[in-house]
Amino acid sequence: MLNDRKDLTSGSTAMARVLSRFRKDEDGAMIIFSLFMFVMILWLGGMSVDLMRFETTRAKLQGTLDRATLAAADLDQTQPPAEVVKDYFRKAGMIDFLDGEPYVEQGLNYRIVSAAAEAEMPLMFYDIPRVFTQPFNPGLTALTVSGTSSAEERVTDVEVSLILDVSTSMSGSRIENLRPAARNFVTTVLANNTNAPQGLITISMIPYSAVVSPGSAFDTHMNINRTHSYSNCVLFESGSFNSIELDLSQPHDHVAHFDPDWFTSDSNPIGNPWCPTGNNNAIVPISTSVTDLHTAIDALTPYGNTAIDMGMKWGVGLLDPSTRTVVNQLVGQNVVPGVASGRPYEHDLEDVQKVVVLMTDGENTTQYDLKERFRTTNSYFWFDRSSNPTGELHQIPLDRISVQVNGFSTSENYWDDRFYWMRERGEYYQSDRVRKYPYGYASQWAYVQARQTGAIGINDVGDGPSYLGNIHNASWQEMYANWEYDRITYDLLWYPYNDGDIPWSAGQVWSQDNSGNWTLVYLPDYTDAFYSIDYEVVNNSQANDRLSALCARAREAGIVIYTVAFEAPADGRNALLDCASSPSHYFDVAGTDISAAFAAIASDIRALKLTR
Incomplete structure (x- = not known):
């Protein structure tokens, strides 16, 4: 019995010593810590990956929404707007994410398209800790990716001056290329117009050569120091080109009625007067009529020298409130549509955009007139x-x-x-x-x-x-x-x-x-x-200076200026580049490319707006 107790005591002591050594032994402790840290890093890194996947999915979803609604809201879009949105999502492989039917609201002069999309995205790494806490609970946590987009194209109040060179150099193929380009521009800009006072586009067309003919529409509304009754072209003092105002109530000198016979054969009476008579090459003021503008474009007849500054003076003048009184009088005479009453609007109105499209195939040349003795x-x-x-x-x-x-x-x-x-x-x-x-x-x-x-x-x-x-x-x-x-x-x-x-x-x-x-x-x-002809009324250098000053004042007033140099010489190109709102608003074209330039400008005028 004594021996048995000794053996038991001896065994217990040995076990105690083993346990004591095990308790004090630190071998393997880092393995457990490392495993714990690995799981934490994997979890945190995985959550970053999940967030990146979320943001990528959200960006793709939102981008598809924006592109789809912009395309569907385009007033030139002939397909049903809702179908356009769906087609974008199908091609992006995201049709299942589209949330309901796209919303479409449209009228004669506007279209609004809205759409929403939603997708659930499982988080692959977010639930790693659940493996240890709830190992037998299946399923993953998911985040909802959602987005909305609304695009609107609306024809806001826009006033356009289309200023076209009809000097002699425009004869032949140039005028034939200009006509369809100008007609298409008018059609595009005035498409989906409305007769409501708001959301209206009007176009004034100003043909110019060495002069600008106001035509019969302005005959009784200008204060001209008349020297004859044949035509209505006026001269402007050089100082007036420092302002875009055009006060027709102030007296202006009259351009004489003559034909220098430099470009024509003998004819009686004169065949091509320096200032056209009647409504030949005359201004079409503040119009909403595609037909009237097309008719005037088709009737343009090249003749005379080139005075870009004179064309620009009338062009910006018909965008300036200083001509509003005359425009309202023309409304009363049914020359200007009643819906345009009150134009030109003030320059600082938020919903009004004023645009000049200035085109030339040449450069400023000398502006002539009869000497004073032969005028009076x-x-x-x-x-x-x-x-x-x-x-x-x-x-x-x-x-x-x-x-x-x-x-x-x-x-x-x-x-x-x-x-x-x-x-x-x-x-x-x-x-x-x-x-x-x-x-x-x-x-x-x-x-x-x-x-x-x-x-x-x-x-x-x-x-x-x-x-x-x-x-x-x-x-x-x-x-x-x-x-x-x-x-x-x-x-x-x-x-x-x-x-x-x-x-x-x-x-x-x-x-x-x-x-x-x-x-x-x-x-x-x-x-x-x-x-008898005065060869120094205004020369090239003076006209360039007047044009540059006028363009600067127009830009300061917020007028957007597009310029089109159509097979023009270097001096003309430089003048138009200087005049444009920016280099991207300047076009240098030849031949039929003029149509592409006018189409691009027309598209800019009707540019889409992403509203939210």
Whole structure:
């Protein structure tokens, strides 16, 4: 028994020693800690992966929503908007995520498309701790990825000035390429327009050459220092190009009515006046009519020099509130649609966009006009109108025309007046009276009495006086309205000059009146008529400066300026690049590419807006 107790005691002691050693032994302790840390790192890293997967899925879902709603809201989209959204999701492999039917609201001038999508994304690593706490509970935690998008294309209040070069260089293929490009631009911009006061686009078309013709629409609404009644083009002081205002109530000088005959053959009356008559190449103001604008575009006729600054002056003027009074008057005359009443709006309105589209194929050239004397005074030419009192002067034959060659200094009696009679049977005469036909020459006394009695009528502004017996002293403006520039000098003045009846330059002679008194008479400079055109109204450099200043003021006012250089030379390209709102608003094109440029601009004007 004693031995058994000893053995038991000895075994217990040994076990105690083993347990004591095991308790104190630290071998393997790091393995447990490492396993714990590995699980934690795996869990935290995995959660990052889950979050990255979530963000990637969310971005893809939102991107698909945005692209789908933008495409569906495009007013040019011909497919049903809801189907467009679904098609985008199908092709992205996400059709199952689309949450219900897309919402579509649309009208004549707007379309709104909204859509929502939702997807559940299981988190692969988020539930790792559950393996230790709930090892027999299946299923993974999931996050819901959702997104919404709404896109809107709405035709807000837009005012456009389409400024088109119709100078001589636009002849041929250039004008033929411009017409469809401009027509398509008008159609695109005015598509889905509405007759409501809000959300309306209007276009003013301003053709320009060396001048801009306001046409008959503006005839009674401009304060012109009129020198004739043939056309309505005006000149602007250079200082006015420092402002986009266009106050038509202020007096403006009148462009003379003449044809320099540089680009045309002989014609009577003049075939291509420097300022077009009637509504030829005239402004179409504040229009919503595709038909009216297309008709005006098709009728454009190239002629004359290039004055980009003049086209721009009218273009920005028709976007400036300074012309609102005139526009409202045109509304009352049914020239401008009533829905456009109150335009042009102020520049700082949030929902109003003003746009200029300026096109040229050239560069600024010299702007001409008649010299002042030929704009406002009477000529040397006298006409017998007895057979046709109201007819055009160019219809009166040469044998009823007289050219005054003497007697210019007398103001109360006319005994010393002398006249050169134009052709009759190849002969020429000088007489003391105006010629009558046939052979019914008025006596000198009858002529003097008629002059002393005074004029019995002036037909219109700028015309010369008519006297008893249908004798008419034409103004220079009448002469230039009936004969081309060189026809006056070579067909009418050449004969008396060649016969020695008028001097080449100004001179002086002694003249005796009916009382025997001698007077030193200074002859006029007939050769002025050979050089009657003022070649320095505005030159290239001045016009470029005026254009640059005007464009700067327009940009400051918030007007968006697109420019199109159509096969233009370097100087013209530089001027348009300087004028544009930015280099991306400038187009340099040739041939039929002008259509692409106008299409791109039209698309910008109707740009989509992502609303939320």
